[in-house]
Amino acid sequence: YKPSRINLIANQATELRFLRKDASPCAEILLLPDLDISESLPLNKPMTIQLPALAKGEYEFHCQMKMYRGLLVVG
Numbered sequence: 375y376k377p378s379r380i381n382l383i384a385n386q387a388t389e390l391r392f393l394r395k396d397a398s399p400c401a402e403i404l405l406l407p408d409l410d411i412s413e414s415l416p417l418n419k420p421m422t423i424q425l426p427a428l429a430k431g432e433y434e435f436h437c438q439m440k441m442y443r444g445l446l447v448v449g
Contacts, residue, residue: 375435375444382448384430390423396442403438406446 375392382388394401394415404413404423415421425446433446 375442378444380444380446382425382428382446384448385427387427388425390425392421392423394418394421400437400439400441404435405438406433406435408433 380390392404392415394417397417402414402417404415405411406423406425409425409428411423411425413421413423428446428448430448433448434443435446436443
């Protein structure tokens with residue numbers, strides 16, 4: 375993911391936009407396990423993910439095989 379580290383403001387709902395450019399099956403699914411979010415990302419089409427207001431902390435996101443990884447840093 376680029377960027378792989380995303381800074382967010384605590385206690386504020388946010389939306390993230392993902393654009394999948396990799397056609398490999400691994401890149402299709404976005405998982406945010408701490409938030410119980412699992413979304414299928416279409417190829418070459420923007421996808422907006424709604425996030426609830428989050429407490430301060432770090433939240434990992436990744437593909438189903440954890441080959442692609444990222445981190446939400448909420449402060």
